Amino acid sequence: MLDNKEEKKSTGRSLIGWLLYLLVIIGLAYLIVTFIGQRTKVSGPSMQNTLHNGDNLIVDKLSYRFHDPERYDIIVFPIKFEENTFYIKRIIGLPGETVQVKDGYTYINGKKLTSDIYGKEVMDEPGIAEEPVKLGKDEYFVLGDNRNDSTDSRDPDVSVLKKNDLMGRAWLRIYPFNKFGLLRHK
Structure with missing residues (x-):
């Protein structure tokens, strides 16, 4: 069983992982829209x-x-x-x-x-x-x-x-x- 301190570390790592993932997605989207393709109407x-x-x-x-x-x-x-x-x-x-x-x-x-x-x-x-x-x-x-x-x-x-x-x-x-x-x- 995890104690409260280890549980907070695990949650913190998970949150950092999700934030890094989100930053990579935003960065890729920016590169695609800036240099590769863009939607227009x-x-x-x-x-x-x-x-x-x-x-x-x-x-x-x-x-x-x-x-x-x-x-x-x-x-x-x-x-x-x-x-x-x-x-x-x-x-x-x-x-x-x-x-x-x-x-x-x-x-x-x-x-x-x-x-x-x-x-x-x-x-x-x-x-x-x-x-x-x-x-x-x-x-x-x-x-x-x-x-x-x-x-x-x-x-x-x-x-x-x-x-x-x-x-x-x-x-x-x-x-x-x-x-x-x-x-x-x-």
Whole structure:
């Protein structure tokens, strides 16, 4: 039979063990959210018909550390003028390219972008892309899939993005459950 002193030691060790376990779990969760992935929620219609208001996504924050973003990747980035708020858009223009919106269509280096199956509507407003936008070596031009209801690189408040502006690549839809799965980027 344990005496009162030994019982307190045993309880103390058990409590310390649980606290260490909890600290390890909190530390791992912090590392995952900071460096690997993060949950985000779609708000608004700018990415319809690909993503819808209320969709919950996991953002891959790791892959762009090993390779560059590609055309049609769905990316997440912070809004410059609103803290803790993010935009979700699709990469259209890549570093070194010239992007322009003419007669409602996207042109890359003077050629109409015909492989863009996501933005099916003719754009009403070219914004800053009315004139050719030359992208620097680390710059990207993004558009929402719902082109006429999207604040994207055509808007001077968003403009072109630098690679270090990108939080990551939208990777997995986790809600609604009937649409659970990997997101199509190509």
